[in-house]
Amino acid sequence: MNKHISDSQTSNVARPTKAEAEAAVKTLLLWMGEDPSREGLLETPKRVAKAYKELFSGYHQSPEEELGTVFEEVAGYKDMVLIKDIKFFSHCEHHMVPIIGKAHIGYLPNGSVVGLSKIARVVDMFAHRLQTQESMTAQIAHSIQNILKPLGVAVLIEAEHMCMAMRGIRKQGSTTLTTTFTGSFEQDVANQVRFMTMLRSGS
Structure with a gap:
């Protein structure tokens, strides 16, 4: 599984300044044959640096922060919790172009539940x-499993990759599906079937 640099590790990495990031954008504009000094591109390096700060803000967030608060007063609820159609935008690490998709996440509580928005925030993070879609699927599942410690987690992601649609083979509309199962979902195929059945019902 692809491992991202943790927050503790990034503090030891020399991070370029905003000015250096803007200069890098200007270099790319020159490389592609553009004139960074023309009116329409004068502010582009600043805009791109600002946009990247937002688009890649997940490096400065942790799943522990998002999943740290749980609710134990659930009236004995022990069945699956399923959150469907969590839409997201990401970027392919190979070409840095968009991945557009949605995540479906189910888990079996082990005495406590987490706020539904927190699951969506983990996806967003x-x-x-x-x-890569494979890494993201596993990261979400294992983060929820390791922090919440439910009986099991199921994650399915379906997405379109612009690196396949916009360049290379240029096939638009194709969808990639990935899954990760932990705990009782991994051990019991019946739970996987129930997850998929609930996921497709009413869709």
């Missing part, structure tokens, strides 16, 4: 990093 990992999406705001350079990714």
Whole structure:
């Protein structure tokens, strides 16, 4: 599984300044044959640096922060919790072009649940990093499993990759599906079937 640099590690890495990032954008503009001094591109390096700060903000967030608060008063609820159609935008780590998709996440509580928005925030956090779909799927599942410690986690991601649609083979509309199962989902195929059945019902 692809391992991203942790927050503790990034503090030891010499990070370029904003001015250096803007200069790098200007270099790319020159390389592609553009004139960075023309009116329409004068502010582009600043805009790109600002946009990248937002698009890749996930490097400065941690799943522990998002999943740290749980609720134990759930009236004995023990069945699956399923959050469908969590839409996201990410970027392919190979070509740095968009991945557009949605995540479906289910987990079996082990005495406590987490706020539904927190699950969506975890998806958003990992999406705001350079990714492969396979890595992102596993990262989401294992983060929820390791922090919440439920009986099991199921994650399915379906996405279109612009690196396949915009360049190379240029096939638009194709969708990639990836799954990761942990705990009772990994051990019991019946739970996987129930997850997929609930996921497709009403869709």
